[in-house]
Amino acid sequence: MNGVHDMGGMDGFGKVEPEPNEPVFHETWEGRVMAMTRAMGAAGAFNIDVSRFYRESLPPTVYMTSSYYKKWFLALQDSLIARGYINDAEVKQGHAAAPAKDLKRGPFKLDDVKRVMTRGSFARAAEAPAKFKPGDRVRAKNINPVTHTRLPRYVRGHVGTIERHHGVHVFPDTAAKDAGEHPTWLYTVVFDGAELWGPDADPTVKVSIDAFEPYLEPA
Amino acid sequence: MTDHDHDHHHDHSELSELELRVRALETVLTEKGYVEPAALDAIIQAYETKIGPHNGAQVVAKAWTDPAFKKALLDDASKAVGTLGHVGRTGDHLVAVENTPQRHNMVVCTLCSCYPWEMLGLPPVWYKAAPYRTRAVKDPRGVLADFGISLPKETEIRVWDSTAETRFLVLPMRPAGTEGWSEQQLADLVTRDSMIGTGFPKTPGAPS
Structure with missing residues (x-):
């Protein structure tokens, strides 16, 4: 998708401004969003490419003006609603109302944390020979x-x-x-x-x- | 200013609208039995206390002192890091790229924020923000100037755009004047930015 996320080579965004002694999270909620996203992904609600596509699909003005973890939050909520794990009324009320939908790998529990702290492998068996070789x-x-x-x-x-x-x-x-x-x-x-x-x-x-x-x- | 400042329109005595929405979502996910809050706490705690640039620094220091390890690291970084018990297991597809007097490496993710989390922890705000993502591939010397560093004009600059699940760790050059130093002493010189390629290791004897 030719979205605003595809930023390489654009001009006009100004200087890079590193923050000295930057904390891991600037606000407590940022950590909750990061952890919820990891947990629901590990539980099988979406794969990594789906979660990226939801972030890229945020309206361009929202993408450009939201902080990083706000984008993660909006995309997480959008994807969970679109996929039927939660609904609009529930997030407005802040309480569950509809029955839960089964997660492919089951609920995310404390015992699952160790597993998600190491990235999974994206390597698969070859289905055809490689078309290109180094130097081509x-x-x-x-x-x-x-x-x-x-x-x-x-x-x-x-x-x-x-x-x-x-x-x-x-x-x-x-x-x-x-x-x-x-x-x-x-x-x-x-x-x-x-x-x-x-x-x-x-x-x-x-x-x-x-x-x-x-x-x-x-x- | 960092882009999180957009979220600072609230009085600290009350919760912002966004904080309330995040809490509401967590409550819904918890009540539906999808996640255990204690599991979320554990993920956050790991990134706040265990996983950070000190992991990558250990790997770099080992490569500076052990030629066989350095060769293994450049050949298959995931496998090589896996042999270091004190750093722990890393995911697949880690690629280490070596800085030399002829070539400087710099890592970016123009499309999102891909970053070697297990080696460096969570990425800083600037790595995920538009100024870096837009310019790193077009004007890397200008970006390095923003970090206050410059390279000889003939040095090749190689920018690695992390467009797949491969993750890149820059192996910076070992600072002069560190002959005979221990791995731990060397690791203390290795900065996060030197492993992204937007900085150099600390100079021995310079104030930190």
Whole structure:
């Protein structure tokens, strides 16, 4: 989706302003939102790509003006309502009213915490041989799906070089639609700054993305 | 200013609208039996007390003192980190990238906020905010200037955009003047930003 979340290369957002001695959370509620999101994901209410797509699908003005964890909160609530785990009236009342819906991996309990503190693996068995190998020149396809994709706009149509491959991974574009994992080869593709930003670009800059095989064509 | 300031329109003696909404959601999820509040407490506590840049710093210090470990780390970082009992298990798909006099590495996630949580903890606000996400891939030297650092003009800058489930840890260069230092002494020099590529390790003897 060509949303405001796809920010690489935009201008006008000002300086990066690091905060000295930044706390892990600025407000108590931020931690609750982070933990609820991790817990409901681990319980099977949504996968990571679905949760990203809900955040990307927030109205652009909301996305741009909300703090990070406010975005997480809004997207978490939207997704749980859309998927039938809770309803509008319940969140307005602040109490459960309708029966619970079964979670794929059951309720999230204290014993489950240790499990979620280590990321799961997104690697899967290969279903086909890899189309590309390190050193190959490839073009990032000019695709513009209205659904979730991890191919940023700033590389589309541009030519880069396969640098590494990372094996076969879950394909986010279909996983975000609950349309299956469709595992595909994943590569690091490196682009020259001038290829992305034109002849005035800093000649010492190279930028890489990690690209799923369906994003690429031979160049 | 950080973007969380948008949420500071309330008097601290009362709960903000957002705090009330978050509490309402947690109550609903708890009453429906989906989550145990104690489990949420445990997740929060882990990020507040156990998981942070000190994990990554241990890995970097080990790589600075043990060439075989460094080679293993650059070859398969998840596997190499897994051999360090005191750091603990890390998830799959961790990639360590080495800074050299010729090349400086910098990590960003332009699409969201992907970050090596197990090595560095939760990302700081600036990493997740528009100024960094927009500019890191187009003007990395300008971004480094915002952090008060600069590189020789001929140094290659390699920006890694975390667009998949791979996670990147920068292995910074070991500071000069640390010959014979212990792993723990070295780990104390390794900053969070030096492992993102927006900073350097601390200089020996400089005030911290």
